[in-house]
Amino acid sequence: MDRRLFAMFETARQSKTTEIIIGQIRTAILAGRLAPGDRLPPEKKLGEQFQVSKQTLRESMRALEHMGLIDVRKGVGGGAFIVAVDEQVAAQNLANYLYFKDLTIENLSEFRRIMEPYAAARAAERISASDLETLRRLNASTRENLRCKHWDRVSRDEIAFHRLIARQTGNPILILMLDFVETLLEDFKKILKPDAGFMGSVMAAHEAIAEAIADGDADLAAEQMRAHVIDVEGYLARLKKSRAGKKLWENCLKGERG
Incomplete structure (x- = not known):
């Protein structure tokens, strides 16, 4: 094991010891001193470095594992290993926070009006031939699933369409934020249950956006995306209002997110 790992951390004797340990390990990852696949020093050595009890250290390791930053493995060759946090896990954790x-x-639409037109413009400027083909396949799949009334598959394709466009920004912050906003929007739709007419209008908007992206017209792609986001906001807001008196998240919190 690299001996540099044994001298990486400072004593954690202040209050909120667990937070300090987590903070130091996260900082080491951010600074590049720890990378996915690296194994942390053994429990005894870590305890000596932080000068904390075994119980406190294990509590910190459990917290780090829950956050998705480490993977604790048992048996020969086991230990605490640094792992790359999964994008979907991170997005879901953010979504869970915002539910309350x-x-x-x-709120969702305001963010989408700012960021999604930018993402569409970037896609028009830089999308690869393979990603463009994927956009077209998603739209074709959506149209077929609309015809067959496979509503869950329609929703899946719609979300995938937006996520693929978000990835064209090449910015991991924007990709994550747009991804989890799409996750939240998907939950709204599951609860409000929009009708086939709405899904058809979304399909038409997606085809217009894809066409502008294929033509390399960044301004038109952004304009089409902005109009689409505004239309979706208006429809869902009206649908929610028509169900006045019903708490939007009550079914979600009862585990009916389907």
Whole structure:
């Protein structure tokens, strides 16, 4: 094992010891001193470095594992290994946090109006031939699933369409944020259950966006995306209002997210 790992951390004697340990390990990852696949020093050595009890150290390791930063393996060759946090896990954790913040459709749409037109413009400027073909396949799949009334598959394809466009920004912050906003929007749709007419209008908007991207017209792609986001916001807001008196998240919190 690399001996540099044994001298990486400082004593953790202050209050909130667990937070300090987590913070130091996260900082080491950010600074590049720890990378996915690296194994942390053995429990005894880590305890000596931080000068904490075995119980406190194990509590910190459990927290880091829950956050997705380490993987604790048993047996020969086991230990605590640094892992890359899964994008979907990170997005879902952010979504879970926002469920309890009186989130509104308008909150989501405000963010989408700012960021999604930018993503569409970037896609028009830089999308690869293979990604463009994937966009077209998603739209074709959506149209077929609409015809067959496979509503869950329609929703899956719609979300995948937006996520693929988000990835064209090449910016991991934007990709993550747009991804988890799509996750939240998907939950709104599961609860509000939009009708086939709405899904058809979304399909038409996606085809127009894909065409602008294929033509390399960044301004038109952004304009089409902005109009689409505004239309979706208006429809979902009206649908929610028509069901006045019903708490938007009550079914979600009862485990009916389907």
